[in-house]
Amino acid sequence: MARIGILALQGDVAEHAEVLHALGAEPVEVRTPAELAGVEGLILPGGESPAQSRLLQRAGLLEPIRRRALAGMPVLGTCAGLILLAREVTEGPVESLELLDVAVARNAYGRQRESFEADVWVEPLGPPPLRVAFIRAPIITRVGPGVEVLATFEGLPVLVRQGPWLAASFHPEITQEVRLHRFFLSLAEASGEGL
Ligand code: GLN
Numbered sequence: 284m285a286r287i288g289i290l291a292l293q294g295d296v297a298e299h300a301e302v303l304h305a306l307g308a309e310p311v312e313v314r315t316p317a318e319l320a321g322v323e324g325l326i327l328p329g330g331e332s333p334a335q336s337r338l339l340q341r342a343g344l345l346e347p348i349r350r351r352a353l354a355g356m357p358v359l360g361t362c363a364g365l366i367l368l369a370r371e372v373t374e375g376p377v378e379s380l381e382l383l384d385v386a387v388a389r390n391a392y393g394r395q396r397e398s399f400e401a402d403v404w405v406e407p408l409g410p411p412p413l414r415v416a417f418i419r420a421p422i423i424t425r426v427g428p429g430v431e432v433l434a435t436f437e438g439l440p441v442l443v444r445q446g447p448w449l450a451a452s453f454h455p456e457i458t459q460e461v462r463l464h465r466f467f468l469s470l471a472e473a474s475g476e477g478l
Contacts, residue, residue: 284307284308284309285308285309285323285324285468285471285472286308286309286311286321286322286323287303287308287309287310287311287322287323287324287325287326287468287471288310288311288312288313288318288319288321288322288324288325288326289303289310289311289312289313289325289326289328290313290325290326290327290328290335290339290344290348290364291312291313291314292314292334292335292338292339292342292344293330293331293334293335293338294328294329294330294331294335294363294364295328295329295330295454295456295457296312296328298328298454298456298457299326299328299361299456299464300312301456302456302460302461302464303326303464305461306461306464306465306468308468313325313344314342314344315342315343315344316342316343316344316347319344319347319348319351320347323356323357323471323474324356324357324358324359324467324468324470324471324474325348325351325352325356325357325358325359326358326359326360326361326364326467327358327359327360327361327363327364327365327367327368328361328362328363328364328456329361329362329363329364329418329454330362330363331363332363332366332367332372332375332377332379332389333375333376333377335363335367336367336377336378336379339367340378345378345380348380349380349381349382352380352382352447352448353382355446355447355474356447356474357447357448357449357467357470357471357474358382358447358448358449358450359448359449359450359451359463359464359467360383360448360449360450360451361450361451361453361454361455361456362418362420362421362451362452362453362454364450365383365387365421365423365450365451365452366379366387366389366421367379367380368380368382368383368448368450369381369382369383369385369386369387369450370382370383370384370385370386370427371385371386371387371425372386372387372389373386373387373388373389373424374388374389374390374391375389377389382445382448383430383443383445383448383450384426384427384428384429384430384445385423385424385425385426385427385430385440385443385450386423386424386425387421387422387423387424387452388421388422388424389421390419390420390421391420391421391422391424392417392419392420392421392422396417397418397419398416398417398418398419399416399417400414400415400416400417400458401414401415401416401417401436401453402414402415403415403434403436403441403442403453404434405433405434405442405462405463406433406434407433407466408462408463408466413434413455413460413462413463414458414459414460415451415453415454415455415458415460416453416454416457416458417452417453417454418454420452420453421452422439422452423439423440423441423443423452426440426443427445429445429446430443430444430445431443431444431445433449434451436453441453442463447470447471447474449463449466449467449470451463
């Protein structure tokens with residue numbers, strides 16, 4: 284059973300844990316470097332990225348997560364988690380992990396459409412499209428050459444991958460979808476890091 288960490292400082296931790304349970308993985312709440320050491324992959328949940336980044340620093344987790352991720356640990360970031368992973372963040376006092384070679388603009392999906400559900404076609408998952416929620420979501424404004432775009436929505440990238448790191452501007456965990464997490468678990472299984 285894969286032990287998958289969920290950063291549990293702030294945000295929608297329980298929803299990710301439920302999906303992992305449903306897929307037969309073991310969710311582990313991560314609040315300390317010692318807890319991080321025991322997991323094979325890490326989910327950075329949605330929430331409020333400025334708060335999360337402050338708490339990450341306070342918990343002494345910023346550098347340990349960076350180190351593990353650079354050593355090949357699979358990471359899935361959703362919404363605020365994408366912001367934490369990004370190298371460049373506009374609109375916000377967010378010190379990110381500066382891993383994923385993308386730029387993101389926080390809260391960029393606009394006022395009238397701050398939150399909405401949508402069907403997103405994800406190439407590696409095949410049909411049907413993934414039903415997901417955008418909640419005051421960031422827009423990915425730049426994608427580096429080593430970053431693969433796995434899904435777009437209205438012409439903009441919304442799901443990207445750089446090696447073992449996967450990040451989405453949407454929430455896949457609150458619409459009864461398990462397929463993106465299953466894909467993430469397959470990345471975690473394929474990577475020998477941390478085992
Ligand atoms: N707007 C939030 C931020 O900038 C992200 C929202 C979310 O995670 N649903 O951190």
